[in-house]
Amino acid sequence: MRMSKLVGRRIKETPRDATTPSHIYLIRGGYVRPVSAGIYSLLPLGKRIVSKIEAIIREEMDAIQGQEVLMPVVLPSELWEESGRFESVGDELLRFKDRNDKQMLLGMTHEEAVVQLARTELNSYKQLPAMMYQIQTKYRDEARPRAGLIRVREFTMKDAYSFHESQECLEEYYSDCHEAYVRIFNRLGFREVLSIKSDAGMMGGNVAHEFMAIADCGEDTIFVNEDGSYKANREIAKSSLAYETDSPHIELEKKYTPDLKSIEEVTSFLNAKPENSAKAVFYKSGDDVVFAVIRGDFELNEIKLKNLLGVNEIEFATDEDITAIGSVPGFASLKDITLNNVKIVMDPSARYSPNLIVGANEADYHFVNFNFERDLSKEIQDATIIADIVNARAGDPDPEFGKPLILKKGIEVGNIFQLGTKYSGAMNAIFLDQNGKSNPMIMGCYGIGVGRSMAAIVEQCHDDWGPVWPISIAPYQLQINALNLNKTGVKEVAENLYKAFLTEGIEVLYDDRNEKAGFQFKDADLIGIPYRIIVSPKTIAENQVEFKKRDGSVKEMLSISEVVTKLSTQIKEELKKA
RNA sequence: CGGGGUAUAGCGCAGUCUGGCUAGCGCGGCUGCUUUGGGAGCAGUAGGUCGCAGGUUCGAAUCCUGCUACCCCGACCA
Numbered sequence: 001m002r003m004s005k006l007v008g009r010r011i012k013e014t015p016r017d018a019t020t021p022s023h024i025y026l027i028r029g030g031y032v033r034p035v036s037a038g039i040y041s042l043l044p045l046g047k048r049i050v051s052k053i054e055a056i057i058r059e060e061m062d063a064i065q066g067q068e069v070l071m072p073v074v075l076p077s078e079l080w081e082e083s084g085r086f087e088s089v090g091d092e093l094l095r096f097k098d099r100n101d102k103q104m105l106l107g108m109t110h111e112e113a114v115v116q117l118a119r120t121e122l123n124s125y126k127q128l129p130a131m132m133y134q135i136q137t138k139y140r141d142e143a144r145p146r147a148g149l150i151r152v153r154e155f156t157m158k159d160a161y162s163f164h165e166s167q168e169c170l171e172e173y174y175s176d177c178h179e180a181y182v183r184i185f186n187r188l189g190f191r192e193v194l195s196i197k198s199d200a201g202m203m204g205g206n207v208a209h210e211f212m213a214i215a216d217c218g219e220d221t222i223f224v225n226e227d228g229s230y231k232a233n234r235e236i237a238k239s240s241l242a243y244e245t246d247s248p249h250i251e252l253e254k255k256y257t258p259d260l261k262s263i264e265e266v267t268s269f270l271n272a273k274p275e276n277s278a279k280a281v282f283y284k285s286g287d288d289v290v291f292a293v294i295r296g297d298f299e300l301n302e303i304k305l306k307n308l309l310g311v312n313e314i315e316f317a318t319d320e321d322i323t324a325i326g327s328v329p330g331f332a333s334l335k336d337i338t339l340n341n342v343k344i345v346m347d348p349s350a351r352y353s354p355n356l357i358v359g360a361n362e363a364d365y366h367f368v369n370f371n372f373e374r375d376l377s378k379e380i381q382d383a384t385i386i387a388d389i390v391n392a393r394a395g396d397p398d399p400e401f402g403k404p405l406i407l408k409k410g411i412e413v414g415n416i417f418q419l420g421t422k423y424s425g426a427m428n429a430i431f432l433d434q435n436g437k438s439n440p441m442i443m444g445c446y447g448i449g450v451g452r453s454m455a456a457i458v459e460q461c462h463d464d465w466g467p468v469w470p471i472s473i474a475p476y477q478l479q480i481n482a483l484n485l486n487k488t489g490v491k492e493v494a495e496n497l498y499k500a501f502l503t504e505g506i507e508v509l510y511d512d513r514n515e516k517a518g519f520q521f522k523d524a525d526l527i528g529i530p531y532r533i534i535v536s537p538k539t540i541a542e543n544q545v546e547f548k549k550r551d552g553s554v555k556e557m558l559s560i561s562e563v564v565t566k567l568s569t570q571i572k573e574e575l576k577k578a
Numbered sequence: 579c580g581g582g583g584u585a586u587a588g589c590g591c592a593g594u595c596u597g598g599c600u601a602g603c604g605c606g607g608c609u610g611c612u613u614u615g616g617g618a619g620c621a622g623u624a625g626g627u628c629g630c631a632g633g634u635u636c637g638a639a640u641c642c643u644g645c646u647a648c649c650c651c652g653a654c655c656a
Contacts, residue, residue: 010617011606012605016590017648037648484614485614498584517614523617535613
């Protein structure tokens with residue numbers, strides 16, 4: 001390709017709206033252009049990258065017996081009514097009516113569509129296992145798109161769905177797919193992608209993993225220990241603290257704490273630390289008040305609490321709710337509450353830490369030296385569920401190896417779920433087993449965000465001048481810069497090299513504009529092509545060209561006669577490895 | 579959905595508080611000449627519904643009212 005004709009200009013100044021490196025460089029480098037909030041067009045350079053990402057994904061999906069299909073973006077609502085998601089999914093599902101007033105929607109994921117295919121095409125155990133995948137546009141009406149291509153409304157996603165006759169078969173395939181994902185992210189050139197066990201969320205099902213590209217602008221927090229032997233996301237990460245269970249129980253005492261409600265106020269007034277206190281957090285779940293108790297230095301994790309209670313929604317309780325169970329807002333204590341319509345959940349941090357400061361269930365008073373087993377009635381102790389409901393914290397020991405936890409930010413570039421029969425059951429996707437009996441197919445689903453991967457790779461692979469594309473997905477493999485095109489010989493040499501590399505099958509971007517060196521180099525840095533050669537009067541005087549790698553690892557002179565063979569071979573070898 | 583911000587040439591911005599001639603600057607575009615190893619110089623030239631709609635005024639980019647779009651923080655998020 002000749003730069004003089006390449007569509008998509010480079011921009012010298014940082015666009016006002018762009019804040020993260022991937023957003024800035026993808027705009028400045030002429031890869032993508034915004035169209036509306038969270039909706040982008042791909043320019044030629046961006047499209048080439050995306051196509052290469054897709055090609056790698058296809059190879060690996062095919063390698064695990066995936067069969068590519070293509071399902072519609074626009075779907076009738078009935079399908080989603082069958083699964084129940086037309087009701088259960090919120091406003092991120094874009095619903096609209098066609099001219100016949102028929103309710104339609106834009107697919108944000110394709111479980112329903114693929115199950116519709118599976119239930120007509122797959123009827124017998126002899127056809128299983130089977131996996132269908134597609135690379136297709138999805139639409140999610142995100143409340144707040146952000147960070148360029150990281151969180152968008154319209155995006156391309158590879159989504160795959162597998163069908164099995166048994167849980168064992170699903171688990172085996174799931175593990176194959178996990179391995180395929182590891183290969184994909186390696187081949188795409190990511191520096192660091194962690195696979196993390198995750199909460200299944202709205203997809204339903206049991207086992208799930210998220211593939212997190214580590215990056216400062218990531219929206220998700222990941223907890224890992226120093227050597228990576230423990231890793232978990234915020235929803236499931238735990239820390240294991242040792243509690244001083246042997247400490248002697250000091251006498252319970254009631255203290256006057258006028259108008260002091262927050263942990264901060266109470267503990268500093270009593271000259272204690274937050275970890276010497278317990279705090280109560282009240283929620284309403286259905287008719288029940290949830291009385292959650294955690295140690296004062298922790299934060300409550302609502303997702304853990306919701307999972308524990310087996311509910312999708314909880315809301316904060318009102319003062320009236322709290323009063324109704326015999327407690328006092330701001331000075332709440334488990335002591336002396338009524339047990340009607342109350343669920344008590346206590347985090348181990350509060351349960352096992354001795355001599356805590358807690359509310360006295362009386363305005364303006366707190367207890368000090370509260371101890372669970374000594375100071376609560378048998379009924380209340382028995383009614384208390386002891387469970388992990390707090391956020392893990394940096395520096396706390398991990399629950400498996402006791403090593404300090406480190407927090408990292410990640411971008412979710414892929415995820416895999418063992419769905420089970422959630423969709424096949426609801427939508428009657430059954431098969432006949434060897435005994436002629438009908439069973440719902442057991443499903444798995446597997447996603448990768450294509451555009452998000454491109455952005456996440458920029459987050460991991462860039463310097464102060466622009467992206468440094470891995471060769472496997474670079475828009476071109478080699479760039480030729482010709483300096484002083486009007487000086488004798490430069491143009492001829494550059495043109496000849498351009499054609500020779502093309503003949504070798506190398507993808508070349510040739511800067512054939514008569515621009516100054518600095519101008520060309522800055523542009524080249526923004527385009528981030530891994531191999532670069534520079535032809536100028538100086539170099540051709542020695543029958544040479546300069547060869548540079550974008551990552552700065554190589555800078556050397558090569559003779560014009562050998563450069564084509566040498567670099568073509570090298571590029572092909574590198575591509576083979578990826 | 580809550581909080582904050584922005585909207586003036588393709589891009590980045592000034593001008594708005596305190597209304598006043600023909601709305602400016604830098605980059606980019608086009609023409610010509612010079613220049614040529616890290617975003618060149620000179621000269622010329624094109625490019626604007628000042629986000630939209632009302633209102634106040636002799637006069638509105640500027641003041642008032644309503645609306646829209648986009649960005650940031652949070653909530654939410656297969």
